[in-house]
Amino acid sequence: MSDTGKNPKSRFIRVKCRDCDNVQTVFDRASSKVVCQVCGSTMVLPRGGKAEIHGEILERVDKDIE
Numbered sequence: 930m931s932d933t934g935k936n937p938k939s940r941f942i943r944v945k946c947r948d949c950d951n952v953q954t955v956f957d958r959a960s961s962k963v964v965c966q967v968c969g970s971t972m973v974l975p976r977g978g979k980a981e982i983h984g985e986i987l988e989r990v991d992k993d994i995e
């Protein structure tokens with residue numbers, strides 16, 4: 930498994946859905962689409978690296994993957 934990013938730490942973002950008030954924590958290098966768990970709206974689209982965030986970014990969270 931290779932790490933393609935410059936940052937060895939994984940980064941998570943708290944994103945608020947555009948269509949409802951649901952807030953989810955998503956990986957900013959998601960390799961697959963992430964949808965809102967409440968309404969199913971697209972929240973993150975993979976872009977071959979840093980993901981494209983659809984929604985309001987509330988804060989960034991640094992933590993290790995478990």
Ligand SMILES: [Zn+2]
Nearest residue numbers: 946949965968
């Ligand atoms: Zn939603």
